[in-house]
Amino acid sequence: MYRLDQLCLATLLFTALGLSCSQNSSVPPTFDGPRAFSYLKQQVAFGPRVPGSEAWENCRAFYNTFFDSLGLTVDSQVFHFVDPYSGVTLPLVNVMVSIAGRHTDQPGILLAAHWDCRPRCELATDPLLAAQPLDGANDGASGVAVLMELAVLLAEQPPPVGVQLVLFDGEDWGEPGDLEYYMLGSREFARRGVRGKYRFGIVLDMIGDKDQQIYREGYSQQFSPSLNDMVFAAAARLNLTTFHDSVKYYVHDDHLSLNSGGLPAIDLIDFDYPHWHTERDTPDKCSPEALENVGRLMIHLIYNPSLWPTN
Numbered sequence: 082m083y084r085l086d087q088l089c090l091a092t093l094l095f096t097a098l099g100l101s102c103s104q105n106s107s108v109p110p111t112f113d114g115p116r117a118f119s120y121l122k123q124q125v126a127f128g129p130r131v132p133g134s135e136a137w138e139n140c141r142a143f144y145n146t147f148f149d150s151l152g153l154t155v156d157s158q159v160f161h162f163v164d165p166y167s168g169v170t171l172p173l174v175n176v177m178v179s180i181a182g183r184h185t186d187q188p189g190i191l192l193a194a195h196w197d198c199r200p201r202c203e204l205a206t207d208p209l210l211a212a213q214p215l216d217g218a219n220d221g222a223s224g225v226a227v228l229m230e231l232a233v234l235l236a237e238q239p240p241p242v243g244v245q246l247v248l249f250d251g252e253d254w255g256e257p258g259d260l261e262y263y264m265l266g267s268r269e270f271a272r273r274g275v276r277g278k279y280r281f282g283i284v285l286d287m288i289g290d291k292d293q294q295i296y297r298e299g300y301s302q303q304f305s306p307s308l309n310d311m312v313f314a315a316a317a318r319l320n321l322t323t324f325h326d327s328v329k330y331y332v333h334d335d336h337l338s339l340n341s342g343g344l345p346a347i348d349l350i351d352f353d354y355p356h357w358h359t360e361r362d363t364p365d366k367c368s369p370e371a372l373e374n375v376g377r378l379m380i381h382l383i384y385n386p387s388l389w390p391t392n
């Protein structure tokens with residue numbers, strides 16, 4: 082009886098959203114944490130993906146091959162940035178992957194992560210390493226790894242609406258305090274238009290820490306509280322004990338560009354990471370379980386339109 086009521090309610094909500102229950106909406110796919118973790122390690126194996134470097138070029142080719150092999154459409158937003166610190170003109174590339182949904186007449190969902198590595202680790206435990214680039218296992222590769230595993234699953238089982246994956250470049254370029262030189266890729270992406278194009282956006286950043294602790298991020302709460310409500314209620318429902326339903330940090334990240342452009346968006350970020358911007362941001366500090374927690378949550382949200390905010 083309870084189950085029946087739940088089903089009726091779900092049907093009503095689907096109808097209210099203009100989405101119908103269809104034959105393959107019953108069992109969402111299962112997120113594979115170990116496989117996602119292998120994608121994290123594969124990215125790090127190229128070396129620091131600093132914009133313009135050989136590792137960056139090779140990793141971008143790896144993404145293209147990966148998404149192509151899933152039969153997905155990959156587009157690139159290429160643009161240039163004059164580095165204020167060296168005067169050199171840098172190439173930057175946002176990698177965009179479109180996954181078709183069952184309802185092509187509905188706006189889709191935007192999921193994003195940054196793929197670039199910070200060109201310096203100023204918080205290095207060894208000061209001699211401060212000018213070296215980061216490996217960026219958590220700060221960059223973790224979010225992308227989750228998006229890659231999602232791509233595999235969504236390509237196999239079409240989601241209710243289209244999903245746009247975006248790998249932002251140049252998130253982590255600026256020196257401390259130079260906020261205008263961070264979030265370069267997402268600024269460019271938003272500048273080309275995001276308002277009304279998607280229902281909402283979720284940015285994944287630094288979600289791979291072995292000791293995962295994810296709180297509501299402060300600007301997300303300020304600009305898009307209903308999305309935070311959706312995410313943290315779902316995390317509780319899934320018994321994800323590494324999610325904490327309170328605000329702890331305010332973080333300047335790619336979701337700010339999206340909100341500024343008129344797209345409601347939040348940042349899922351674990352800012353309790355002792356290896357942040359140090360030479361120790363390596364795969365051994367991350368875990369398959371952490372990626373799986375976030376991946377399961379994303380799958381739950383993507384395949385349950387009744388959970389999406391309507392405003």
Ligand SMILES: [Zn+2]
Pocket residue numbers: 199220253358
């Ligand atoms: Zn960073």
